[in-house]
Amino acid sequence: MYPQLSMEGTTMLESTQNTLVGHITEVSGGRMIATLLTEAEGFQPVVQLGTEKVSVGQIGTQLLVRHRALEILCQVIRMWEEPAEGHAGAPARRDALTATAPRPNRRRRLVLLPLGQLNEDGQFERGVKAFPVTGAEVHLVTSRQLETIFDRFRSQDLALGRLSSRPDIEVFLDPNPLFTRHLAILGQSGAGKSWTVTSLLQRAVRTMPRAHVVMLDLHGEYGWRDEHGRWRSAFPERVVRHLDARELEIPYWLLTYAELVDFLIDKSDPTATLQIAYLRDVLYALRKKANAHLELSQLSVDSPVYFSIKELYLHFKQANEQQLDFGKTKGALYGAFDNFLVRFQSMYNDTRYDFLLRPKKRTSSESLESLLRDFIGLGEPKRQITVIDLSPIPSDVRPMVSSQIARLAYEFNYWNPRRREFPILLVCEEAHQYLPREGSPELQATRRAMERIAKEGRKYGVSLCVVSQRPTELSETVLAQCSNYLCLRISNPDDQAYVRGLMPEGEADMAEILASLARGEVLAVGDATPLPTRFQVYPPDPPPQSADVPLAESWRHGPEDLDVGEIVRHWWQQKR
Secondary structure: OOOOEEOOOOOHHHOOOOOEEEEEEEEOOOOEEEEEOOHHHOOOOEEEEOOEEEEOOOOOOEEEEEEOOEEEEEEEEEEEEEOOOOOOOOOOOOOOOOOOOOOOOOEEEEEEEEEEEEOOOOEEEEEOOOOOOOOOEEEEOOHHHHHHHHHHHHOOOOEEEEEOOOOOOEEEOOHHHHHHOOEEEEOOOOOOHHHHHHHHHHHHHHHOOOOOEEEEEOOOOOEEEOOOOOEEEOOOOOOEEEEEHHHHOOOHHHOOHHHHHHHHOOOOOOOHHHHHHHHHHHHHHHHHHHOHHHOOOOOOOOOOOOOOHHHHHHHHHHHHHOEEOOOOEEOOOOOOOHHHHHHHHHHHOOHHHHHHHOOOOOOOHHHHHHHHHHHHOOOOOOOOEEEEEOOOOOOOOHHHHHHHHHHHHHHHHHOOOOHHHOOEEEEEOOHHHOOEOOOOHHHHHHHHHHHHHHHHHHHHOEEEEEEEOOHHHEOHHHHHHOOEEEEOOOOOHHHHHHHHHHOOHHHHHHHHHHHHOOOOEEEEEEOOOOOOEEEEEOOOOOOOOOOOOOHHHHHHHOOOOOOHHHHHHHHHHOOO
């Protein structure tokens, strides 16, 4: 049920100002057509309401439709003009205010999207239970009346920006549905996604000091070293802990059986079926052997307990080389694992995989507790936001690490008896890279882990915030489970059409404005806002490292030479 928002004391009917601008001429289930007053009837493109000037018919602004006791708040989504009879082609002087030829009888039409109505108690409710008849009056809405709509969320103190059409009005969001029912932040490159994420989280942790946020940072935008080697962060030091994914050490033994299959076995190999079956038997035996001292009554092939990866390799090697009768008879699996052993050795000897295959800290099942503490922000020092930097690790391993982080977040609260007091938000930057709509088999584990949170996480206090510039490439399941969307500028027609399909049916027409949004301007749709809202996001302080390269300045005054040797050393060591 949508919250009821009190407008008591500022009911539209009590206004003594002249706010009438037109009448309803057509009504359907999802929209209404209004005809504005003609110039002969006193139409003005800008109306003075007290101390404020209000433009009439601007796209995205709100109007009020009145019919007796019925009051419906609507949003303008289209405006056009029909030429008046007797004025077609007639030359005339141009009006100084509108810069158009004055035609006293011309008709301006508006398409209005009904957002909600005022009930008998003067409270705003989303949805329309009764529609007006033709001839109903259309009135302007004052800033004070709009402010009243957001007053219900003012107590939560999560103000993210100001209305684009009325910059004096702050936009407050309700953090409960915003974060618990999953959030998608969508927009093309350069539209301001990183700014929006940073501003949102900065304000969230400021108003909710016991927040628990885990962020996947693919490009090192939220923590970096400047040109002088000084550490910079998009969040105050007192609220954030930055972790290099390699130092966090998410070890191989945390991988499930299915994830180990994806990682170690080439499914196109003719003997892949044998490898998969043998891996299951060996994996279970090794997990059970290495953790006998824990006296676990139930242990499965997927249990997150330690086993020796060297022993796993030796089991495959021995089976692959087994011969009987003094070498006269080859074993049943002789030569079946040649490709597996070559693939394994290649990855094991690649230093880029050391954080996964050669852990230094996570070498026992007991070390899982410290890993979870570091991951969730309960380590030393305790922090509200944990930023996990994935930029230093190989791109082909990022999906696997992302799936482990998602699984850790889910499992942590699944087994947490105080999960309702400890909700977790997982922020997935550039989600389309590891959470695709369709993709290669190695991305299936990540998709499964994220989709599990999307479908079941709300019950256990685990929610997603997915950030992407290509919504058409994102998992349909994840986006379909999001109840809130912060949409920035999107110019691609396919992406626009896809976003339109994600929005609630009555609000889909709002997607038409996505291409016209300014940088850092957002269209908010969903349960966290009382009505579809177009607003300018507050700039984050400090901002992330996501600004455009100052090309013109650099090409005018940039360095004449570079230390290419240093660049090569970074490349060699895979260190930025």
